[in-house]
Amino acid sequence: MFILGLTGSVGMGKSATxxxxxxxxVPVSDADAVVHRLYEGEAVAPIEAAFPGTTAGGKVDRMKLGERVIGQPEEMRRLEAIVHPLVAAARDAFLAAAERSGAPVAVLDIPLLYETGGDTLCDAVVVVSAPPEMQRERVLARPGMTEAKFTAILVKQTPDAEKRARADFVVDTSQGFDVARAQVRDILVKVATMPKRRS
Structure with a gap:
């Protein structure tokens, strides 16, 4: 089975892709959705133990947890030490199920793919991109988004130009969904004959 990594900076159209x-x-594993599930399931008890008062009603309170860890590198590392192994286990279970189902290709949708070294798990990487002014417009149109929040998100992400340079494929969402969909289909045709890269 061929594993495609899918990534892209905020506002580029990665979820739509x-x-x-x-x-x-194609079976798709959404890393953000996995974290959401964990925050309502098996991550709740260990997070409450490490950060008392950050869960309520059997769920992680993301706002409270954020207040405890954002801007605190030591606390962030403690949180990642809890969450990352659970995310990895969920990803491995997803890939095993996709393999069992006979899927020729599976997609790992990981926002911080390059930042976390997730690209090493993939045979090829697809980066979703759009011009910076379009990205900015899309993100600032989101409810509760501010210039400051947008800047803070961008600082944590590998620059789009670098992602595009490292990508095997780029899906450009600036020309509408029909063009992007044609690019997705084209990628699936190409990976059918590509060698696997994972060691």
Whole structure:
């Protein structure tokens, strides 16, 4: 089975592109959705133990947890030590199920793919991109988004130009969904004959 990594900076259209892969029948694992599930399941008890008062009603209170860890590198590392192994286990279970189902390709949708070294798990990487002014417009249109928040998110992400330079494929979402969907289909045709890169 060929593993495609899917990534892209905030506001580039990565979620829409992930949906296009799913519509083509490709199993897609969404790392953000996995974390959301964990924050309502098996991560709750260890997070409450490490950060008392950050859970309520059997769920992690993301606001409270954020207040405890954002800007605190030591606390952030403690949180990652809890969450990362659970995310890795969920990813491995997803890949095993996709393999069992006979899927020729599976997609790992990971926002911080390059930042976390997740690209080493993939045979090829797809970066979703759009011009900076379009990205900015999309992100600032989101409810509760501010210039400061947008800047803070960008600082944590590998620059788009660097991602594009490292990518095997780029999906450009600036020309509308039909063009992007054609690019997704084209990628699936190409990976069918590409060698696997994972060691």
């Amino acid at each position: 992930a949906k296009m892969f799913a519509e083509e029948g």
